[in-house]
Amino acid sequence: MNQTVKEFDRASLKSAKAALVDASQPALDTARESAAAANEFVRANPWTAVGLGIVAGALLGFAAAKR
Secondary structure, three states: OOHHHHHHHHHHHHHHHHHHHHHHHHHHHHHHHHEEEEEEEHHHHHHHHHHHHHHHHHHHHHHHOOO
């Protein structure tokens, strides 16, 4: 009986792992595409990217300072 429960648990764990991999794949694909697009933008517009980084940092700094 105990061996059957262990086998069932292992099968359930394998099934859960497979389901997690299948469910997470679209999110990973989207993240890769977004990273590639950001990389292309930065390479095509380096100074614009630097400016955006400065503005984002300043906004975060102001927001953190007001707390």
